Amino acid sequence: MKKKNKVIAVQGFGYVGAVNAVNIAISKKFNNLKILCVEKKNLRTINIINQAKKGIFPHHSNDKNLIKNFKKLVQSRNFEFTFDKKKFKLADIILITINYDLKKIKKSKFSFLNGFKEVINNAKKNSLILIETTVPPGTCENLLKPILRRIEKKKKIRLFLSHAFERVTPGKNYLKSCRDTHRVYSGIDYKSKILCRNFLKKITNTKKYTITELENTTASETCKIIENSYRAVNIAFIDEWMKFCKEFNLNLFEIIDAIKKRNTHNNIMSPGLGVGGYCLTKDPIFGKISSNFFLKNKNISFPFSELALKVNKKMTGNSLNLIKEKFKKSLNNKKILIVGMAYKNDVGDLRNSPSLNLINQLKKLNPKLFFYDPLVSDQFKDIRKVEKINGFYDIVLLCVKHQSFKNFSFLKFNKMKKTIFFDSA
Numbered sequence: 001m002k003k004k005n006k007v008i009a010v011q012g013f014g015y016v017g018a019v020n021a022v023n024i025a026i027s028k029k030f031n032n033l034k035i036l037c038v039e040k041k042n043l044r045t046i047n048i049i050n051q052a053k054k055g056i057f058p059h060h061s062n063d064k065n066l067i068k069n070f071k072k073l074v075q076s077r078n079f080e081f082t083f084d085k086k087k088f089k090l091a092d093i094i095l096i097t098i099n100y101d102l103k104k105i106k107k108s109k110f111s112f113l114n115g116f117k118e119v120i121n122n123a124k125k126n127s128l129i130l131i132e133t134t135v136p137p138g139t140c141e142n143l144l145k146p147i148l149r150r151i152e153k154k155k156k157i158r159l160f161l162s163h164a165f166e167r168v169t170p171g172k173n174y175l176k177s178c179r180d181t182h183r184v185y186s187g188i189d190y191k192s193k194i195l196c197r198n199f200l201k202k203i204t205n206t207k208k209y210t211i212t213e214l215e216n217t218t219a220s221e222t223c224k225i226i227e228n229s230y231r232a233v234n235i236a237f238i239d240e241w242m243k244f245c246k247e248f249n250l251n252l253f254e255i256i257d258a259i260k261k262r263n264t265h266n267n268i269m270s271p272g273l274g275v276g277g278y279c280l281t282k283d284p285i286f287g288k289i290s291s292n293f294f295l296k297n298k299n300i301s302f303p304f305s306e307l308a309l310k311v312n313k314k315m316t317g318n319s320l321n322l323i324k325e326k327f328k329k330s331l332n333n334k335k336i337l338i339v340g341m342a343y344k345n346d347v348g349d350l351r352n353s354p355s356l357n358l359i360n361q362l363k364k365l366n367p368k369l370f371f372y373d374p375l376v377s378d379q380f381k382d383i384r385k386v387e388k389i390n391g392f393y394d395i396v397l398l399c400v401k402h403q404s405f406k407n408f409s410f411l412k413f414n415k416m417k418k419t420i421f422f423d424s425a
């Protein structure tokens with residue numbers, strides 16, 4: 001008799017879900033695997049799914065390996081894309097990789113919960129539901145588990161729930177970062193933990209990377225929030241020294257390099273244009289949200305995390321001030337080229353992009369704005385996309401260093417002899 005296909009469903013085909021689906025599909029540790037990608041239907045996702053069905057990875061990335069693998073997998077027909085939540089009933093494991101936004105937090109909670117209910121209302125008996133979404137600590141235990149237990153009772157079935165946050169790093173090693181990373185997880189009970197561990201073992205490079213179990217899902221959720229808050233604070237910290245070094249005319253980059261020689265200090269951050277992306281701009285506030293939602297304790301405060309978010313948000317203003325200072329004349333009608341619009345190297349993701357933030361501030365000074373970014377296909381009001389860099393610009397701002405910009409010498413363009421360059425990448 002032919003062995004039945006194992007079905008793994010991924011809810012949310014966004015930056016985390018899509019690459020996860022590929023990482024699972026390429027694992028050699030499954031036999032007869034089928035991947036079901038379930039999205040929420042709207043104009044944006046119809047476009048994403050249409051592209052995916054043609055074998056085009058829908059999130060712009062410089063990871064050639066991911067793009068190649070995705071095309072092959074779609075052709076092999078072991079991938080299915082759907083908006084039909086009833087299909088969750090086919091799955092043995094369901095990964096939840098949907099968003100939990102910071103804006104309108106009550107609405108986010110509601111929409112995340114709705115997503116979870118769509119899963120458990122359709123899940124078949126004994127399936128594992130694995131939350132990869134970054135959530136306020138306490139979510140699995142206090143919010144999801146009671147709902148899950150009610151459904152179990154009503155349908156007279158057993159379900160399993162675990163949390164294993166995602167550490168994927170979009171960029172040129174996007175797919176590899178999914179597999180080559182230490183994983184952390186927990187579950188709401190013993191069996192949920194075991195099932196989660198067995199699954200993670202199949203999709204992680206366990207020869208080099210560890211899989212750590214924490215005591216409960218709140219610990220695993222907290223782990224992710226501390227990790228990202230730490231990074232946000234680390235970035236914010238250097239901002240005050242940047243201002244100090246500027247006044248003293250010191251080269252902060254050289255100073256940081258000297259500090260990094262000590263192993264204990266080698267992850268100190270360098271100053272940059274700002275902090276963008278989806279995670280570091282929201283996760284540091286999840287501790288506070290959790291205290292309010294679950295602990296009902298408004299006395300626990302997170303001064304470092306909150307200050308880090310404030311400082312990081314304002315960081316782009318420092319670069320603007322530098323531009324204004326260096327370019328003593330007014331920026332009115334000056335031609336400014338922004339090189340790199342995405343929030344970081346080698347992605348097309350524009351969420352909270354510091355380049356966009358800078359542009360919004362520049363607009364008030366009335367320059368003529370242009371941008372160059374081969375990974376960004378979006379159109380913007382009042383800023384023209386250029387396909388090549390060959391015209392004259394008064395200012396060129398290098399905001400992000402995609403791979404293709406690395407050996408870029410702007411000076412080779414004759415028309416740029418009088419251009420002022422800013423490298424914030």
Ligand SMILES: NC(=O)c1ccc[n+]([C@@H]2O[C@H](COP(=O)([O-])OP(=O)(O)OC[C@H]3O[C@@H](n4cnc5c(N)ncnc54)[C@H](O)[C@@H]3O)[C@@H](O)[C@H]2O)c1
Pocket residue numbers: 011012013014015016017038039040045097098099100114115116118132133134135166167168169170278279
């Ligand atoms: N982007 C990253 O680099 C990264 C890294 C680590 C962790 N995370 C975390 O992973 C989670 C997902 O992040 P992302 O960047 O992939 O977000 P995203 O917005 O790119 O993707 C989420 C997707 O889920 C879909 N969705 C929402 N509700 C749904 C529903 N009910 N059913 C089906 N699909 C639904 C959305 O349409 C969207 O396409 C977040 O919690 C984020 O903080 C992100």
